[in-house]
Amino acid sequence: MSTKYDRISFPDSVKFASHSDNEFEPEMDAFSTGVYHDHTIYPRRRDRTVFKLACLRIRNRQTLFFLIAGFVVALLTLVIIIGITAMHTDSTKNKTSDRTTNNKDYGLFFYPEVDGSSVIKFDPTSLNSYKPYVDNLDYHMHVYSPVPQMHDANRYVVCTENTTQPLPEGKVCRFTAEDLGEECNHINMYGYKEGRPCVLLVLKLPDNMTPEPFDVNNSFVHKILNDRLSPYHVGISCAGETDKDQENIGTQQTVGPPMKYMPNKGFMTSFFPTQLNNSLYILPAVSVQFNTVANKHAVAVKCVAWAENFNNGEPQNSELYIARFVINIG
Structure with a gap:
């Protein structure tokens, strides 16, 4: 069955592209075709998206690494403090x-x-x-x-x-x-x-x-x-x-x-x-x-x-x- 979109024609200056994040325009109706007049719309570059995802993963890994490292340092510091306190207590036991x-x-x-x-x-x-x-x-x-x-x-x-x-x-x-x-x-x-x-x-x-x-x-x-x-x-x-x-x-x-x-x-x-x-x-x-x-x-x-x-x-x-x-x- 044919629809009204089957009968639409587009000028040769318009290039088709995939939907963009901001393809909705107020002057266009809710059933926009994704075509902008007098504009050329390009799809997102896949390689850039992959790069961003990779950077995000790296940042997440760095964050996780620093969190783990911070926890280990804090734990070691606590152990050292407890050890020093115990040694001090033993060395001054008779005095206190x-x-x-x-x-x-x-x-x-x-x-x-x-x-x-x-x-x-x-x-x-x-x-x-x-x-x-x-x-x-x-x-x-x-x-x-x-x-x-x-x-x-x-x-x-x-x-x-x-x-x-x-x-x-x-x-x-x-x-x-x-x-x-x-x-x-x-x-x-x-x-x-x-x-x-x-x-x-x-x-x-x-x-x-x-x-x-x-x-x-x-x-x-x-x-x-x-x-x-x-x-x-x-x-x-x-x-x-x-x-x-x-x-x-x-x-x-x-x-x-x-x-x-x-x-x-x-x-x-x-x-x-x-x-x-x-x-x-x-x-x-x-x-x-x-x-x-x-x-x-x-x-x-x-x-x-x-x-x-x-x-x-x-x-x-x-x-x-x-x-x-x-x-x-x-």
Whole structure:
């Protein structure tokens, strides 16, 4: 069947072309033939379309590549951050932990211990910052007050290196705050006001245990204690947990040695075995004054009580005979 389009004729100047994207013109009816008067209409070039599609695919692939690469970089960055954080946490675990090494039945104890924390952090210029430590030391030092011992001199015996145990019934060794040095007392604020804090170390052993000092010829212990190694004492040593801590403890001699021990040689063995059943018995103590600790550094300190029968001759590897704490000044 023929239609009206079969009878349409076109001038020779018109070239036929495929429909274009903008072939619709307002002046033409809705059933346009796709022919524009006095214009030549060319079809889209296939090669250009293919090129555009190829570019689009390449761009899409580049975008996908960058998205994947960005995700991988972000993931690696997160892993690195977590790793560094974990390493930092491990390396500073002792410095930031509030857990105290005093949670034991016997062994080496340290004071001041405020709120169960092993961190001693204060500012020498601020009384409020170091007063809690002074108060805590006052509390633990009161048992070493010379007044009651002087009033009951018959029951408190002056013990020496040659004193043997057990003492006569009802008598105990005398030990006063004077044995802990002239500067580690309340009058001098235990050195905290000057930035030279004192730490009190107390040795408590089971009732039936008597410490056996290391032989003075023991080269390993002698290297640590030097001339403080004694056949009549449980030696005491304090040092930084790491090389950096040791550096921050200091080495200068401007105000005495970096660490001053009082009594110098440690805990006298004549105080043992412990007499916990005697209300008059006084646990021996050693005060350690840190004279040259660097300001604004958390310095981790490890103190060890040295006796041959402590942990089979290796007290440095047993938490019972170790006291750990952190000093942070400023």
